[in-house]
Amino acid sequence: MNKSLKYFLAVAKHGNIKRAADELYISQPSLTSAIKKLEAEMGAQLFTRLSKGVELTAYGIIFRDFAQDQQEHYFSLKHQFQDMQKRQFGKIKIGTGEVWWERFVKQAVKEYQSKSPASSFHLEFGNNLSLLNHLTNGDIDLFIGHEVLDLSPDCRVSFQPLFQDFEATYVSRHHPLATVRATPETIEHYPLLRVTPNHPRHQSVLANGLPHDELLEERIVYDVDSVLASIDMLNMTHAVMPYSHRAEHWLSDLGLVCCYIDRQIVGNIGIYTKLGESKSSVNELIHLINQNVENLK
Known part of the structure; x- marks a missing residue:
């Protein structure tokens, strides 16, 4: 200075x-x-x-x-x-959602570190828009998350699909919907808990900005940036939490119940990287991630 x-x-x-x-x-x-x-x-x-x-x-x-x-x-x-x-010496900066970390990313990172124990590593959790923002700014090398369909043309990224999921609704074990067959109509009567929701400060990666949902204006909404804190909130309230159906076994072990799966809401999960950039260390990690996804299948 x-x-x-x-x-x-x-x-x-x-x-x-x-x-x-x-x-x-x-x-x-x-x-x-x-x-x-x-x-x-x-x-x-x-x-x-x-x-x-x-x-x-x-x-x-x-x-x-x-x-x-x-x-x-x-x-x-x-x-x-x-x-x-x-x-330059092999450090990788990766972003991921918590469910994907638990399902397959953690194992891929473990295998990568066993092959390159001297390499530094940075792990970041967040939602799609925040991680996309960090990727386009060069703050991370790749991230695993849902495909974003309304990306801005200035957002020069590549998406490699891995698999698909459906939107499921989770509640605590003491929730009224935990023991009955829930429907979209009954679910709407309860407060909505959004895990790591999108924030307006990250909407620059979208072509048309964040959509406005008028129905949420008349509903109690809890926004929480942590899955574990979200589970606490579900146990403290009668809120319902939309999340991937791929997380059902993991969340069940943590005390939640999947009360409904909407098979009309389909998402693509994959790996985002920046266009025009290729590093051997990043490619090796992507290879390990693909292997672990195949093992899950």
């Missing part, structure tokens, strides 16, 4: 030239000279000299905001460089 900004922030933090100089491992006269030079360059006094230290002027307060912003950008850029270097 620019040395003058670093010096300025140290003085602003301590309000004392001597303590700032000690932190920076430079002499007090050198730091005083650097601050005076910075003030001359800016054409404004940044500090008011007091008997026991210094304090920021109105100009100094504005400059502190600028310097802090530059510092954050610097550390962010430094982190990106370090991450790029690690990824």
Whole structure:
């Protein structure tokens, strides 16, 4: 980071030239000279000299905001460089939904790590839009999730299908629908729990933005970003949770009951990667994921 900004922030933090100089491992006269030079360059006094230290002027307060912003950008850029270097040596950044992690991704990662134990690994959970956003921005190398049909043309990604699923509805074991045959009409009478719902901040990956559902305006809705927390919410309420029918055995072990499967709502699950990018480490992991999906079939 620019040395003058670093010096300025140290003085602003301590309000004392001597303590700032000690932190920076430079002499007090050198730091005083650097601050005076910075003030001359800016054409404004940044500090008011007091008997026991210094304090920021109105100009100094504005400059502190600028310097802090530059510092954050610097550390962010430094982190990106370090991450790029690690990824050149085999680090993989992967995104996935929790059910796919449990069903087959976890085993694929285990096999990959056994073959490349020295490789770094980054795992991120989230919904489709957030992971698509991270993929297009280069924050992850691939992710496993449902196919998004209304993608923006600016979203240059590739989708490799693995299998299909249906939308199922899950409830707690003490729910009124847990022991009867549920229907779409009876399900609508209960609060809706949405696991990792889409957020408006990620809708830039869609061609037409998030659709508006007027029916939800008249319904109690719980939005939860964790499957385990969602299970807690189901046990605390009479909410119903739409989720993949492929998760039935896993969620059953966690205490939930699948009360309905809508075979009219079909989804494609697959692997998203960025167009034009190919890495041997990523290709190896994709190969292992495909193998584990075949074993499940």
